[in-house]
Amino acid sequence: MKIDHPLATAWAGLLATALIRRWMGTLEFRAAYYDPAVDPVHPACPGRMLYVFWHEYILIPAYMRGHCGLTMLVSRHRDAEILVQAARHLGFACVRGSTNRGGAAALRALAERSRFSSLTITPDGPRGPRRVMSLGPIYLASRLEMPLVALGLGCDRPWRLPSWDRFAIPRPWSRCRGVVGPALRLPPDLDRDGLEHYRQEVERLLNRLTSEAEAWAARGDRRENEQPVRPDDRPPQRTARRTILHAAHGLPPPRPRNMTPSLTASNLPVSTP
Helix, strand or coil: CCCCCHHHHHHHHHHHHHHHHHHHCCCEEEEEECCHHHCCCCCCCCCCCEEECCHHHCHHHHHHCCCCCEEEEECCCHHHHHHHHHHHHHCCEEEECCCCCCCHHHHHHHHHHCCCCEEEECCCCCCCCCCCCCCHHHHHHHHCCCCEEEEEEEECCCEECCCCCCCEECCCCCEEEEEECCCECCCCCCCHHHHHHHHHHHHHHHHHHHHHHHHHHHHCCCCCCCEECCHHHCCCCHHHHHHHHHHHCCCCCCCCCCCCCCCCHHHCCCCCC
């Protein structure tokens, strides 16, 4: 049954938020970084980034990195309204649209938000094909000269929904792992051939990082200096408001605090690309 009434949708969003927090709070999260400074909560984070990860793992970053001054692209379809409500409660700003079909307005809105916010995009959403990169994130990264960061995510034997992306629901008290790529700076103002070239390159990188994270989660092995990741690593909720105020006065984004050290490049579980 579809939920169409605004009040019912708002309540469903609150319930979804509470469920995500309770369910995801049982999991063990660990991550490996090519460069720990790409994490938006790291004290040395240089500023705005464009983060991409596959749609099936959206629950992990939604839980782990809310209230960090991030803007998420969410489908305009009415079935996504509860997701929008939950994302906002979890601490994300939202832009409605798609980078595939009719995405010009969404790209313009994301470009506007990028003046004072990092962006998150699931580049195979909202309808697939699964794990195939769209051109939208590549266009934005090139046009805005914004560093692009690929997040490879994985869970140990998650339940899978019969959806186009085989959406992953982590089992309670299981392992989740992330392998976070370096900040990629694409050439500015790429032409059509250049966009397609980098689309393929980033797609290969994201699939490789995702496969590595999934294998790491399945094995459950320990790595020297591996970094636990917690939602309480996040900066205070006022950080997003401070980011907007800084932008309004022409100041650089405030740097978040309260992040423990992460892995160094020499300790990565994957080879440097």
